[in-house]
Amino acid sequence: MDWLRKYWIKALLLTASSFLAAIVFWTSVLAGEDDYKDKGTMLQLGTIAAFTVILVTAADTALNEREKEQARQEVARAARTLGTTYNATLVPISDALGKLAQEYAAVLASAGVTVPPSLSSTQAAQSTVICRTVLIGASILTADPLPGGGLPRARCAFYRLKDRATHTFEREDWAGAPPGPRLTLDNAKGAHLLHDIIDSDAAYHVSKATGYTSVVDPMSLKCKSVIAVPVIAGTTAFGVLAVDAPGDMDLTGEHVFLMKSLAGLLAATLALS
Numbered sequence: 001m002d003w004l005r006k007y008w009i010k011a012l013l014l015t016a017s018s019f020l021a022a023i024v025f026w027t028s029v030l031a032g033e034d035d036y037k038d039k040g041t042m043l044q045l046g047t048i049a050a051f052t053v054i055l056v057t058a059a060d061t062a063l064n065e066r067e068k069e070q071a072r073q074e075v076a077r078a079a080r081t082l083g084t085t086y087n088a089t090l091v092p093i094s095d096a097l098g099k100l101a102q103e104y105a106a107v108l109a110s111a112g113v114t115v116p117p118s119l120s121s122t123q124a125a126q127s128t129v130i131c132r133t134v135l136i137g138a139s140i141l142t143a144d145p146l147p148g149g150g151l152p153r154a155r156c157a158f159y160r161l162k163d164r165a166t167h168t169f170e171r172e173d174w175a176g177a178p179p180g181p182r183l184t185l186d187n188a189k190g191a192h193l194l195h196d197i198i199d200s201d202a203a204y205h206v207s208k209a210t211g212y213t214s215v216v217d218p219m220s221l222k223c224k225s226v227i228a229v230p231v232i233a234g235t236t237a238f239g240v241l242a243v244d245a246p247g248d249m250d251l252t253g254e255h256v257f258l259m260k261s262l263a264g265l266l267a268a269t270l271a272l273s
Contacts, residue, residue, distance in 0.1 A: 139176030159241075
């Protein structure tokens with residue numbers, strides 16, 4: 001009975017289709033009888049019944065497709081919820097790791113501890129690996145890839161703060177869809193990164209949903225979605241991690257959590273390098 005209450009429309013369509021199919025069969029039999037006088041009426045009735053069967057079948061197919069689409073949407077919503085929860089859980093963990101790494105590095109520096117050359121080279125190598133992994137991961141895990149080859153549509157870059165006085169940021173590395181982003185951000189663009197993102201310790205999310213526009217490239221038609229987050233470990237600001245994509249709804253709120261967690265991991269790595 002639960003199935004019938006949930007799918008009563010499908011049951012009704014199935015019953016109607018069966019009933020109409022029986023009418024088509026009955027009329028075809030009567031129309032084929034030699035001694036039946038009103039064959040024309042039976043043929044008309046059979047034609048109408050057959051046409052109605054087609055309509056009922058089409059309605060049932062449309063209903064099935066609608067249910068499939070609803071199921072796909074439910075799966076997508078569940079995936080987004082899971083992703084948001086997962087990344088929201090990682091954000092405070094990565095922030096804590098950054099603070100621990102910064103304090104650890106500060107204690108070593110104040111104690112005058114000399115880092116052995118072998119450890120220094122290992123730190124540099126692993127820092128490069130982690131940075132590349134963060135950039136590639138951000139470009140893949142945000143906007144949907146290009147159809148066919150699966151190449152990323154988004155691109156991600158890390159801009160290191162070089163000069164606070166002149167608001168100068170330099171691109172240290174990037175990954176994702178070409179062409180590469182700007183090499184240097186300064187003046188008003190650099191001031192935006194410094195004051196609106198680093199000093200405010202806040203993400204800047206450009207999309208149709210937020211209504212914000214890009215300060216770095218406001219006239220761009222290729223990057224309508226942007227998320228920029230600070231890369232900070234404790235009290236040390238290293239720069240800004242930014243991802244952009246062509247569609248104005250490509251980057252969502254769940255991606256902000258992802259970028260924050262990746263930025264925290266990058267900051268912890270840089271603090272120890």
